[in-house]
Amino acid sequence: MEKVLEVNNLKIYYKTLKGYVKAIDNVSFYIKSGEILGIAGESGCGKSTLGNGLILLKPPMNYISGEAKLNGINLMTLSKKEMRRIRFKDISIIPQYAMDAFSPTKKIKKFISDLVKEHGINPDNKFFEKVKERLRLVNLDESVLNKYSVELSGGMKQRMIMVISTLLDPDLLIADEVTSALDVSSQRYVCDMLVKFRDLGIIKSMIFITHDVAVLNQIADRIMIMYAGQVAEIGDTETILHNPKHPYTQALVNSIPKSNIRYKEKKLTSIEGTPPNLLNIGEGCRFRFRCPYATEICKTKTPKIEELSSDHQIACWNWKKIEGENNE
Incomplete structure (x- = not known):
């Protein structure tokens, strides 16, 4: 194999x-x-x-x-x-203490946009359709994209990090x-x-x-x-x-x-x-x-x-x- x-x-x-x-x-x-x-x-x-x-x-x-x-x-x-x-x-990572990885001054959507831009990806509507599909996969509503990290529970943050770390199918x-x-x-x-x-x-x-x-x-x-x-x-x-x-x-x-x-x-x-x-x-x-x-x-x-x-x-x-x- x-x-x-x-x-x-x-x-x-x-x-x-x-x-x-x-x-x-x-x-x-x-x-x-x-x-x-x-x-x-x-x-x-x-x-x-x-x-x-x-x-x-x-x-x-x-x-x-x-x-x-x-x-x-x-x-x-x-x-x-x-x-x-x-x-x-x-290769990607869900780091230790991942739930503290979010910027408290950025909404989740902005955080994702800035992250993928650094990798040469355009965070357009088509890209965020994929994000929303992944959110549904982990039982998160797409409304979380317009929230700050402090508005999410620990479990929600963990699932959000799981989605972000795997968005590009590593x-x-x-x-x-x-x-x-x-x-x-x-x-x-x-x-x-x-x-x-x-x-x-x-x-x-x-x-x-x-x-x-x-x-x-x-x-x-x-x-x-x-x-x-x-x-x-x-x-x-x-x-x-x-x-x-x-x-x-x-x-x-x-x-x-x-x-x-x-x-x-x-x-x-x-x-x-x-x-x-x-x-x-x-x-x-x-x-x-x-x-x-x-x-x-x-x-x-x-x-x-x-x-x-x-x-x-x-x-x-x-x-x-x-x-x-x-x-x-």
């Missing part, structure tokens, strides 16, 4: 006075056409840096090495002018923590709508970034688990949520509340400790400080990605030993 995005050994660091923070360090993955890839992990694992780095590399982010090819074009080598030409059209949409500020029913609605956008061909593929692993069961075809700037495990949703191999993935999944289970019967488990400081971090597995299965090799050598199958990869020195112990 055609691959929309191929990322190979990508490194994006933050430059500080004390050195480099290795936020994205040797990350590799791909996204197939028509696929929704969920990316999950704790705060600070690099997932939002990855999403933003693909569409807008700006200080203090620094591209170090590697490549990220969108339809065969390496995004990391494009000039600002070249990137501006494909942004919103070939090949790849990056949805960054779009459900984090929503209640459960609104989360489900947003997930359903994004899947519908994919099914209708409005978007071709999507990266869905979240810290809530449970949400990915509703939307993702495959899941990539990140920890401390690196890939821990990648696999199809069923495998990651029901048969994870990496100890960090297992810990994340075990922290998800289960239905029909009382607190007295089984308490939720947490992951002890905190993620490591990524400033000038050396070799070794970055999860070793919190991993109950860590051995000597984990302290000195960074685990390489190992293919368990064509759609399942893991970065762990001891996964076979762990699996053997868990099956005893």
